[in-house]
Amino acid sequence: MIAVRYFSRSGNVKAIAEAIAKATCTEAVSVTDAAAALAEPVDTLFVGGALYAYGIDDALKAYLQSLDASCVKKAVVFSSSWVSKHAIDLIKGELEARGIAVEAETFYVRSKPSAAQLEEASAFAKKFI
Numbered sequence: 001m002i003a004v005r006y007f008s009r010s011g012n013v014k015a016i017a018e019a020i021a022k023a024t025c026t027e028a029v030s031v032t033d034a035a036a037a038l039a040e041p042v043d044t045l046f047v048g049g050a051l052y053a054y055g056i057d058d059a060l061k062a063y064l065q066s067l068d069a070s071c072v073k074k075a076v077v078f079s080s081s082w083v084s085k086h087a088i089d090l091i092k093g094e095l096e097a098r099g100i101a102v103e104a105e106t107f108y109v110r111s112k113p114s115a116a117q118l119e120e121a122s123a124f125a126k127k128f129i
């Protein structure tokens with residue numbers, strides 16, 4: 001079972017999440033949506049968010065803190081920002097603090113993903129099916 005969860009203010013991370021979800025035949029769900037809660041354990045949780053003033057959004061942080069290692073076998077992190085990949089470290093840190101295994105490989109684009117980058121996101125996701 002695969003799940004895709006994300007937080008996006010202006011659509012960049014959402015676009016990546018949707019490309020990943022399409023590639024893995026699931027739905028991309030915003031962490032602000034009540035449906036983001038995992039109804040059953042997942043093998044792979046794709047989870048993404050952007051960097052805003054050196055931090056991740058509180059809604060994403062709260063979601064990550066609600067996760068449990070018994071419900072997530074492995075997490076795969078994706079992100080977008082102007083320049084810094086720090087959101088990846090922050091997301092990984094929250095997951096690892098909960099004992100959740102995090103895939104070393106991550107997916108990142110600067111700002112708005114191009115069509116080619118969305119294809120890359122799709123190919124990236126398929127590696128984990």
Ligand SMILES: Cc1cc2nc3c(=O)[nH]c(=O)nc-3n(C[C@H](O)[C@H](O)[C@H](O)COP(=O)(O)O)c2cc1C
Nearest residue numbers: 008009010011012013050052053054081082083084
């Ligand atoms: C208020 C605000 C603060 C931001 N701070 C940073 C930052 O510190 N470093 C960075 O590289 N990008 C920063 N960004 C850029 C966002 O991470 C980038 O636009 C990202 O693609 C937004 O993703 P989203 O469209 O999914 O919300 C900031 C953007 C906003 C709106």
